[in-house]
Amino acid sequence: MEQWKNEAKQWLQQGIEYAHQIPPTQLYAAATVLLLTTLFLLIVRLFKRTKSNTIVLTGLTGSGKTVLFYQLQDGSSHQGTVTSMEPNDETFILHSESSKKGKIKPVHLVDVPGHSRLRPKLDEFLPQAAGIVFVVDALEFLPNLRGVSEYLYDILTKASVVKRKVPVLICCNKTDKVTAHTKDFIRKQLEKEIEKLRVSRSGISEADVANEFTLGIPGELFTFSHCSNKVTIAESSGLTGEISQVEQFIREHVKP
Structure with a gap:
């Protein structure tokens, strides 16, 4: 034991003597490189650990989220599922990927009720969302245009969405029906209605505005391309299982 202590002292002394021989500028440079490298590795590890796998499904009641x-x-x-009054909150491997081999990252999927009284639950999940799927009933779109636009406007102006630039997929559901509206028609109508909301709400005093951020570019008509986060449009049919565009969106933001 005593021998080991003596050898350790000798190594330490040699190290100190060697360090004294190195010019201070080189020593400081080496220490700086070591510190920056350590910080970089820590940031990379932290980022990997905190990468979210949560996808939030939301939209008006009856749009087909569940x-x-x-x-x-x-x-x-x-079929026959009643309107959800509590969020469906599960973590699983997507059904279409269940037969694939290799490591597949499970998705934490949350179906938030669309009833206006239950929407505050959305705020519980948005801060951890890697993406939002906003479901629109393409069959009964026009009668619900105002309500859909107001709900989407509220989401797109939330701090938890804007600051983190959470991507949003507007999913036009029930497109298997002959009388369903196309995604292009729905996009244009939503942009027009949100422009109306944007103009009307910009005239309200700041004390009365509930939204945390404003949308659009002053002097220009609103389009989804003005949003700080990416907004895309897709079509689906929950009843027939045509959901490939939704799955593609999920896997784009929850990497396998």
Whole structure:
């Protein structure tokens, strides 16, 4: 034991003598490089650990969110499912990927109720969302245009969405029906309605504004391309299982 202590002292002394021989500028430079490298590795590890796998499904009641949820989970439509009064909150491997080999990252999927009284639950999940799927009933779109636009406007102006630039997929559901509106028509109508909301709400005093951020570019008509976060449009049919565009969006933001 005493011998080891003596050898350790000798090594330490040699190290100190060697360090004294190195010019201070080189020593400081080496220490700086070591410190920056350590910080970089720590940041990379932290980023990997905190990368979210949460996808939030939301939209008005009756838009078909819960049917989409079950299609993604087990490939069935669960016809006859009643309107959700509590969030469906599950972590699973997408049904379409269940037979694939290799490591596949599970998705934490949350189906938030669309009833206006239950929407505050959305704020519980948005801060951890890697992406938002906003489901629109393409069949009954026009009668619900105002309500859909107001709900989407509220989401796109939330700090938890804007600051983190959370991507949003506007999912036009029930497009298997002949009388369903196309995604291009829905996009244009939503942009027009949100422009109206933007103009009307910009005239309200700041004390009365509930939204945390404003949308659009002053002097220009609103388009989704003005949003700080990426907003895309897709089509789906929960009842027939045509949900490939939704799955593609999920896997784009929750890497396998």
